[in-house]
Amino acid sequence: MSSAGIGSAGIDKVRDWILGRHPERTELAADVDLIESRLVDSLAFVELVYTIEDAAGVEIDFDNIDIEDFQTLATIEKAFFA
Amino acid sequence: MTQPLIGVDVVPLSRVRELTAPGAGPLLGRYLSAAELIASRTPDGAADEAGIAGRLAAKEAVFKLFGAVRRPVPWRGIEVLRGPGGRPGVRLSGKGAELARHAGLGPIDVSISHDAGFAIAVAAASTSHDRTASAPPNGAASGRS
Numbered sequence: 604m605s606s607a608g609i610g611s612a613g614i615d616k617v618r619d620w621i622l623g624r625h626p627e628r629t630e631l632a633a634d635v636d637l638i639e640s641r642l643v644d645s646l647a648f649v650e651l652v653y654t655i656e657d658a659a660g661v662e663i664d665f666d667n668i669d670i671e672d673f674q675t676l677a678t679i680e681k682a683f684f685a
Numbered sequence: 686m687t688q689p690l691i692g693v694d695v696v697p698l699s700r701v702r703e704l705t706a707p708g709a710g711p712l713l714g715r716y717l718s719a720a721e722l723i724a725s726r727t728p729d730g731a732a733d734e735a736g737i738a739g740r741l742a743a744k745e746a747v748f749k750l751f752g753a754v755r756r757p758v759p760w761r762g763i764e765v766l767r768g769p770g771g772r773p774g775v776r777l778s779g780k781g782a783e784l785a786r787h788a789g790l791g792p793i794d795v796s797i798s799h800d801a802g803f804a805i806a807v808a809a810a811s812t813s814h815d816r817t818a819s820a821p822p823n824g825a826a827s828g829r830s
Binding site for chain 1: 696700710712715716741745748755756757758759760762779780
């Protein structure tokens with residue numbers, strides 16, 4: 604899946620936040636593993652959750668997170684912006 | 686028979702500045718407990734960047750002892766507070782305590798140092814579990830640092 608496959612404003616905010624942390628990148632495909640590719644480390648993961656909460660208008664229970672929901676932009680969109 | 690374990694992590698102070706910058710919102714409170722927030726102030730009330738970086742590094746170092754793969758760091762469930770004699774001490778609760786129990790950990794010790802814009806921390810403990818059969822490829826969950 605490419606980044607063109609994701610179009611909601613919420614997920615765009617999440618993508619922009621990640622790209623803003625990695626100025627060496629200009630695009631981020633929806634199926635890139637954010638953790639394995641080191642785009643989001645454990646410190647930044649909290650900020651990612653915060654960014655998703657802000658974009659989706661939801662509160663995420665950090666203690667009961669399913670890490671799979673945060674693996675890629677596609678899984679984030681499915682879990683929080685579908 | 687017990688097996689020794691160590692965890693290590695480094696945090697640049699620049700990351701702490703991002704978390705404490707105006708506009709960052711209440712982010713720091715997602716990493717630090719109320720007691721830690723109080724302990725992370727200098728006498729004049731400013732954010733103790735080196736202290737916070739050391740505390741965050743120590744939390745991640747402790748988390749690596751858990752061997753918990755693809756789980757987020759339970760930041761507030763691993764408290765790093767000043768112990769007897771000024772040495773840092775670890776207090777576990779919630780998910781932190783649960784993961785430590787699951788890993789079969791004994792008492793945890795940590796050591797923290799700061800220099801040249803970085804804080805580094807090492808955590809050590811022993812476990813009664815055999816890690817050789819199920820050792821994760823890396824210790825970090827959400828994960829790498």
